[in-house]
Amino acid sequence: MTVYTTGSGPVRGRRATAESGIVAVLGIPYAAPPFGAGRFRAPRPAAAWGGVRDCTAFGPVAPQSAELPGAPTWSPGDEDILTLNIWTPEGARDALPVIVWIHGGSYVFGSSAQPDFDGAALAGQGLVVVTLNYRLGFEGFGHVPAADGEDICPDNRGLLDQIAALEWVRDNIAAFGGDPGRVTVAGQSSGATAVACLMVTERARGLFHRAVAHSAVNACASSAAAARTTAEVAAEAGVSPSRAGLLSASPEELVAASDRVVDAYRRDPRSGQRHYDPAVYGPVVDGDTLRTDPLTAIAEGAGREVDLMVCHATEEYWLLDAVGGSAKITTDEQLSSFAADFGLSAEFVDGYRALMPGAPVLDVFLAVYGDLLFAEYSSRLAGSHGRAGGTAYLARFDRRSGGQGQPVRAWHCADVPFAFGTLDEESVHFLIGGPPGPADRVLSARMTRAWTDFAATGDPGWPPLGTSAGAVMVWGAEEGAEAPAEAFRELWRTAGYPLLEP
Template structure:
């Protein structure tokens, strides 16, 4: 066991079984429990402690209804949910690059305790790895009307939690061998969009030097739409949509009400854009915390001093279909209604059909929707950042794997076990198509080296986005997987001259 001394108190970690050169510490509080008088408020510093705090177990996860393979669920009554975990190969006096990971989960589920986020392999590449929990769902992203008397509760409390975790890293990471002035913040899906939002936030300025965004999703809400969601959730919970009504409602009741609202959209084909994937929460752009959504903020040059590494998968949305969270669009009539809901011209669908001859309607829908939410949005983040003077690197995950009846696609989340080096973890085998083979392990090592190189020096191993279309790394195994199909899709989208719809 190893003891580290921070400003808040001493903490005890353990050497990992996978790599005895790496020490892991779990469940370190970076902010006070966000409940009681602190509910719906900005995070406050965690209280210091006496003695040595044993950091053997992950902290409680944020309120949610999800139960994920290999990870703990939330139990009503768990309140100390703002904690982080550290994997370090170093100690005091070292100055190793730091990578801070923000998990995804549509802003309503997930945690740092997921087995695919074990930081041991990345730490073995010379990084101090930090993962964290933050408030989700209504607790983290629901709009709360002002308290009677005028005091306001901030929007984007989940983002403010992430800022608090980064401030903790700045103040304490040297005790674990990390360099406070060489921090990279990274995330996937809603975690990637959180990263993009942090780049756009004044509150987060100076807390990190680089950023990694895998499969960022086009999901920011306006203040008006966030207020409408609050009305719907409050109605489902049977309480007034006021501060008093909401704060009197238990976290569990708001989780249930949020699920009910999302299910209502999922079951109603006439409910507009949210019918297709009812993610009802997201960062609220247009207020004090986040004045501009990331694409606009990047275009204005507000984050040009931060290096950015972007990745997306080439078949993002097939995962959402496989797990049943997306609408089943199987007829031309349904496809036409989808295009009308998002104001997509028929010419765009025609281009996709031409590029996918003989494909069923469902596949056309999945390709268009996945490009719109993830692939095209991610690439535009990189390009917008580069045009404004920032350094941006772009990559695409194209690894597929054959299996009887159906290939394992390069779908949403499949890239993360490779980038973390956790392919042997049984809980990820659904994502990657079973136990890994030597080519998979080789790809994983290459991706970890890219992350480690980028975090250390800003160089992932290929040129930044610029005038050359060759400045895109395609992640694939030696079997010859290709990202060409998505390149064609993207050309089809661009040839239509379309802006991205705002969900």
């Protein structure tokens, strides 16, 4: 098996499958473990090693309470969490385009080891694929106040980890057959918003050249909101909301305390916006890593040199309802309270009702909230980038017929295994409505090719927004089926669009 030389030492991987011709090199440290003296600090360089490091298994996942199908779980005591994984054609000598994937999970769960993020199929198209772990929850995005004389523990440590991984890619990816001058950073959900943040932060300038954002989420915290979350979590953990107090709580205790804060919001319908989907962590507008929220910064022209491809699903929020991640809004009174909490008028909600004749209240809520969080935000990222002088492509995922011919939802996360070419992973069958059929394989091949072509040339296969031929690609729609996405978008254009805080 090929040995690859990195700045920290040589590594050896394994064949992804016996017949694939793709090598997977897994669990490579790109930074030092962010605990002990490094806890709540910016990432530090990984220590060098002697001899060839065996990199045939994923590294430990970041502290979290989630247990995801087919993926490893966090074990307290696991510290070497800042690792990345590479899939590359065996014996690659050409400078191949590179995709760096940032997983989603509301900034509190997920990892690069999820089966739907296996990079072998994309690498088989002539790419080098990189996936990475980064700090989550309080460890990655919690605000740590500094007292006089203390070194500052920066906000947005999870974003700083991602930047450290991109710096590692810049310095080392050529050894794996990748071109450091053709790096595309990609992500989905909170990972897509992280991509948008990276586009507009000076710290990441020049580390990547194209960006893919699937279902970016509308949530960016002010420093004041982040400080309030710290106070709530510290109180639940039974420590002071100071640096010393927070350091005295173990990662496991802060995960548990964060979960209790979330649960309290879920149980209290009078708790405002956080009641509906309490994601309490996210990027912080700290005036350093983030000057302002990414949508505003992109509209002002930040990151215009980066080509951007955006996709969202047409029924995003139905997944969150299916897995119990959202409030159940089933009465007109609850729907009116929801609208008031987000500053949406009754006329606006009636506009959704008119476009969804006969739909139950729950479906109207899921449609409005899904567009508020994901679809409209993603569409605005693409449109703002194009208007500010960047090149932007927009797509919608609207597959509503499963492999067995049964109706399925075009919901959050369902597009990811199509783009990665991982439809046969059993753990994704819940997302896509069962085993894939022939039409699904055709759709997956088209989406994988779009990613590959975009990473290689900047052209995914349809015209960019803002040109005379500009169009929105719709993935998987049945011929003749109507998806009134533009009609819903028109409602947002007239109603105004609130930027949210986690």
